[in-house]
Amino acid sequence: MSARLTGRPASPGVALAPAFVVQARRRGHATPGAPGTPEQERARLEDALARAQRDLRELAAGLARQVGEEEAAIFLAHAEFAADPEVAARARSAVEQGATAEEAVQRAFDEFKPLLTASGDEYLAARATDVEDVCNTVLDILAGAGPLPSPAERSVIVAVDLTPSETARLPTELIAAIACESGSPTSHAAILARALGSPAVLGVPGLLEATRPGVPVAVDGSSGEVIVDPDRSERAAFDAREQSEAARRARLLALRYELGRTADGRRVEVAANINDPADVVRAQEFGAEGCGLVRTEFLFLDRLRPPDVPTQERHYRDVLSAFPGRRVVFRTMDIGADKPLPFVRREPEENPALGVRGIRLSLVRPELLRAQLRALVRAADAGRLAIMFPMVSRPEELIRSREVLREIAREERVDPGSIEIGVMVEVPAAALAARRLARNADFLSLGTNDLLQYLFAADRLLAEVAELPDLLDPDVLRLVGDVVGAAHGEGAWVGVCGEAAADPVSAAALVGLGVDELSMTPTAIPEVKDRLRRVSHADLAAAVGKAMEAPDAESARALVRAALPG
Amino acid sequence: VFAQAAARFRSEVRVAKDDREANAKSVLSVLTLDCHRGDTLTITADGEDAEQALAELVALVESGLGE
Numbered sequence: 140m141s142a143r144l145t146g147r148p149a150s151p152g153v154a155l156a157p158a159f160v161v162q163a164r165r166r167g168h169a170t171p172g173a174p175g176t177p178e179q180e181r182a183r184l185e186d187a188l189a190r191a192q193r194d195l196r197e198l199a200a201g202l203a204r205q206v207g208e209e210e211a212a213i214f215l216a217h218a219e220f221a222a223d224p225e226v227a228a229r230a231r232s233a234v235e236q237g238a239t240a241e242e243a244v245q246r247a248f249d250e251f252k253p254l255l256t257a258s259g260d261e262y263l264a265a266r267a268t269d270v271e272d273v274c275n276t277v278l279d280i281l282a283g284a285g286p287l288p289s290p291a292e293r294s295v296i297v298a299v300d301l302t303p304s305e306t307a308r309l310p311t312e313l314i315a316a317i318a319c320e321s322g323s324p325t326s327h328a329a330i331l332a333r334a335l336g337s338p339a340v341l342g343v344p345g346l347l348e349a350t351r352p353g354v355p356v357a358v359d360g361s362s363g364e365v366i367v368d369p370d371r372s373e374r375a376a377f378d379a380r381e382q383s384e385a386a387r388r389a390r391l392l393a394l395r396y397e398l399g400r401t402a403d404g405r406r407v408e409v410a411a412n413i414n415d416p417a418d419v420v421r422a423q424e425f426g427a428e429g430c431g432l433v434r435t436e437f438l439f440l441d442r443l444r445p446p447d448v449p450t451q452e453r454h455y456r457d458v459l460s461a462f463p464g465r466r467v468v469f470r471t472m473d474i475g476a477d478k479p480l481p482f483v484r485r486e487p488e489e490n491p492a493l494g495v496r497g498i499r500l501s502l503v504r505p506e507l508l509r510a511q512l513r514a515l516v517r518a519a520d521a522g523r524l525a526i527m528f529p530m531v532s533r534p535e536e537l538i539r540s541r542e543v544l545r546e547i548a549r550e551e552r553v554d555p556g557s558i559e560i561g562v563m564v565e566v567p568a569a570a571l572a573a574r575r576l577a578r579n580a581d582f583l584s585l586g587t588n589d590l591l592q593y594l595f596a597a598d599r600l601l602a603e604v605a606e607l608p609d610l611l612d613p614d615v616l617r618l619v620g621d622v623v624g625a626a627h628g629e630g631a632w633v634g635v636c637g638e639a640a641a642d643p644v645s646a647a648a649l650v651g652l653g654v655d656e657l658s659m660t661p662t663a664i665p666e667v668k669d670r671l672r673r674v675s676h677a678d679l680a681a682a683v684g685k686a687m688e689a690p691d692a693e694s695a696r697a698l699v700r701a702a703l704p705g
Numbered sequence: 706v707f708a709q710a711a712a713r714f715r716s717e718v719r720v721a722k723d724d725r726e727a728n729a730k731s732v733l734s735v736l737t738l739d740c741h742r743g744d745t746l747t748i749t750a751d752g753e754d755a756e757q758a759l760a761e762l763v764a765l766v767e768s769g770l771g772e
Contacts, residue, residue, distance in 0.1 A: 224731050225734045255736060
């Protein structure tokens with residue numbers, strides 16, 4: 140008898156394999172029977188704390204290689220908690236008073252939880268959950284039973300929930316999928332599954348009761364479906380799903396390092412947006428053809444003083460050298476009154492989106508811009524450097540910034556002609572001034588998120604008006620087409636670095652309008668390359684031409700979508 | 706970051722905010738102080754490398770903890 144269950148999709152993909160049930164171990168209770176002598180308990184305690192630290196560090200190192208620093212950081216923080224001298228001291232003194240190692244660990248960690256939750260600070264309250272996790276990890280080690288039994292073949296891992304130490308011990312090559320009765324898309328099991336590219340469904344009520352070890356389990360990590368012991372027809376359906384999924388993945392994987400082009404051979408560079416150093420690895424992994432937008436704000440936020448030139452240069456060099464021969468576009472810092480910096484003391488503004496931000500701030504605080512440009516120019520020999528200025532509304536702003544850049548390049552004895560200069564088109568005035576801007580730049584980069592927000596006068600963070608802005612609005616399409624035409628007329632190329640670049644229909648419309656480069660979040664790159672390959676530029680251009688004549692955004696969208704293959 | 710830096714010194718290091726005090730080498734204890742940018746902290750150190758510990762930790766806090 141098959142059992143169909145549903146949980147929360149946590150990592151996409153489809154798999155059908157025998158179940159490997161990880162037994163929930165009792166934790167949080169003192170071992171029944173005789174506790175050891177204080178000396179024995181103390182030795183168990185020290186051993187468990189040390190092992191928890193080691194496991195968590197190993198898990199973090201593995202994740203850092205496979206997924207990214209950000210995911211690994213959670214477990215590094217957990218390792219710090221396991222290494223905390225106050226926890227160890229409290230647990231030791233409990234043991235000396237006759238507690239078992241389990242009781243001691245529980246008490247030591249428990250002392251911190253109320254202090255963290257009491258503050259009312261959301262960040263600290265979330266750390267209380269981390270403390271709980273670490274405590275369980277240590278208790279699991281004490282409950283011990285040594286390492287987890289390992290599955291003998293490729294299996295679907297079935298458990299109530301997986302702790303970090305359990306996840307760290309599973310042999311990754313034998314994980315076909317993960318299904319947990321509890322857990323959320325942000326839990327360890329989900330992070331691990333995404334790192335491995337294995338399907339995972341979490342929060343599946345009734346899972347353990349329905350599952351016997353070795354019984355086949357089908358997991359669809361996209362729909363959240365889990366079928367225990369599927370019958371013949373369910374099996375066939377899953378096999379088909381698994382095969383088409385595998386074929387799709389193989390195609391994307393094969394395509395990843397191919398150049399972006401349409402079916403009729405028009406080149407479209409598919410590049411990555413980079414927010415912080417961790418994105419660099421992801422961008423390489425997903426086959427970015429360089430970077431269309433490297434945000435530099437992360438260097439400046441949360442600091443009392445601006446980073447000095449050598450510090451900035453080091454960061455810029457790292458990014459440039461990660462993409463040999465590929466263009467890397469750095470955006471000078473886009474900081475406004477919504478992100479106040481201690482070293483940029485300014486009056487608060489009623490309306491930061493319309494205030495002194497981006498190039499406007501850089502021009503009133505030229506020392507910040509000069510230091511940033513100097514660091515960029517010094518890093519120029521590490522790769523193919525391009526620089527663009529944000530929030531430009533008049534050509535004069537571009538011309539002044541370009542002069543500063545040229546002057547610094549001369550001072551640093553770097554040929555200014557070797558650095559491409561661009562301007563973000565995100566203010567409607569800049570879109571209207573596209574021809575004059577393009578005359579003074581090598582490229583224009585459409586920041587569709589801001590451009591749409593300003594065109595429709597709708598705050599994109601305000602839910603009630605968030606639906607108004609639409610790139611597929613017929614007259615917005617016309618405006619973008621005009622910007623592209625104006626730029627090309629002046630010999631400048633056009634990129635897009637907003638979210639639209641990663642959305643299938645919007646990206647198709649942009650390519651149809653003649654955009655030369657799409658820059659997006661790294662994980663979206665293979666899909667976009669795949670879609671471009673299956674459609675011709677001529678068809679897209681024709682479709683978008685018709686879309687401009689459509690009565691509204693909905694019909695325009697339908698016209699573009701009709702040009703796309705299934 | 707702060708607790709990691711403090712842990713490098715042999716001296717006992719304590720950090721206090723308002724009327725509460727914590728072991729500076731313990732991440733969890735420091736977290737429970739609920740420190741925010743602009744808070745005034747008092748750092749004390751006792752031991753052979755106390756002076757060096759104080760100098761480095763004060764500099765670290767003033768630089769915004771390298772974040």
